[in-house]
Amino acid sequence: MVGSISISGVSKHFVNPTGERITALDNVSLDIPAGSFVSLIGPSGCGKSTLLRLISGLIPMDDGSLMLDGTPIKAPGADRGFMFQEHTLFPWLSIYDNIAFGLRARGIYKQEKDHVDEFIEMVGLKGFEHSYPHQLSGGMCQRASLARALVGKPKVLLLDEPLGALDAFTRMNMQDEILRIWKETGMTAIMVTHDVDEAVYLSDKVVVMTPRPGRITGTLDIKLARPRARSSEDFLHYRAEILRQLHYGGTIKEPNYYI
Ligand SMILES: Nc1ncnc2c1ncn2[C@@H]1O[C@H](COP(=O)(O)OP(=O)(O)OP(=O)(O)O)[C@@H](O)[C@H]1O
Ligand SMILES: [Mg+2]
Incomplete structure (x- = not known):
């Protein structure tokens, strides 16, 4: 299997417009086995998107080493599919052309054409191929972005809050879709989320950042068989542990009444 990521001692700084130096990532190390599903969770500004961008090769790191299957990551490549936090569909292209864009750019559209329809169907956008992004809801645009990231069958799928704009029910359905696609393709998935339940439901490993x-600040292996029951005791145990690591565990008070 291919698609292993090795992150070792990676740091990244930015200078904001007032000249202040921001340490977006400080000495971050993480090994992601090929074919695994890893979630990054943590409060706003802890460097989750920055880490995905570094893995995608869109921005360079300042320090450390970053490898994909033992080869240093230096630039973006078709072996990594990226679904951005904000949908980045081209407004002047139809949904179909947006999804097919990468295949055309790589000159492989003719042989891979069937996958465009396959993924449009998979994300539930059949019938909207000829619509333009402004004619779709936020959630539909997110699904189109997911199809665009998947269509080139990358080794590594980078998902930056992929389901953030979806209502709770569509979101749970899409989680199952993502799991199905991930299992079928065998790709490595690295997903940013703010949703603790989503992280436990999907991941082999949850990475907590500050x-x-x-x-x-912590990693947690979720050793539960799939499909997972969202209200099982084991599930709630992992959920509570992640919330504790994020310092949102709360305190359990003695009840002032008994039933
Ligand atoms: N291009 C940039 N220029 C300056 N600062 C940046 C840049 N990109 C990110 N940062 C800073 O780096 C830090 C980490 O940003 P990042 O976008 O990785 O956070 P995040 O964990 O994805 O947050 P969120 O959950 O809000 O999306 C923030 O303080 C942010 O302001
Ligand atoms: Mg982000």
Whole structure:
């Protein structure tokens, strides 16, 4: 299997417009086995999107080493599919042309054409191929972005809050779709989410991050068979542990009445 990522001692700084130096990532190390599903969770500004961007090769790191299957990552490549936090569909292209864009750019549209229809169907956008992004809801645009990231069958799928704009029910259905696609393709999935339940439901490993400076403060292997029951005791145990690591565990008070 291919698609293993090795992150070792990676740091990234930015300078904001006032000249202040921001440590977006400080000495971050993480090994992601090929074919696994890893979630990054943590408060706003802890460097989750920055870490995905570094893996995608869109921005360079300042320090450390970043490898895909043992080869240093230096630039973006078709082996990594990226679904951005904000949908980045081209407004002047139809949904179909947006999804087919990467295949055309790589000159492989003719042989891969069937996959465009396959993924349009998979994300539930059949019938909207000829619509333009402004004619779709936010959630539909997110699904189109997911299809665009998947259509080139990358080794590594990078998902930055992929389901953030969806209502709770569509979101749970899409989680199952993502799981199905991930299992079928065998790709490595790295997903940013703010949703603890989503992280436990989908992941083999949950990575907890904190801001200023952006660091990994804990990792948790979710050793539950799939499909997972969202209200099982084991599920709730993992949920509570992640919330505790994020310092949102709360305190359990003695009840002032008994039933
Ligand atoms: N291009 C940039 N220029 C300056 N600062 C940046 C840039 N990109 C990110 N940062 C800063 O780096 C830090 C980490 O940003 P990042 O977008 O990775 O956070 P995040 O964890 O994805 O947050 P969110 O959950 O809000 O999406 C933030 O303080 C942000 O302001
Ligand atoms: Mg982000």
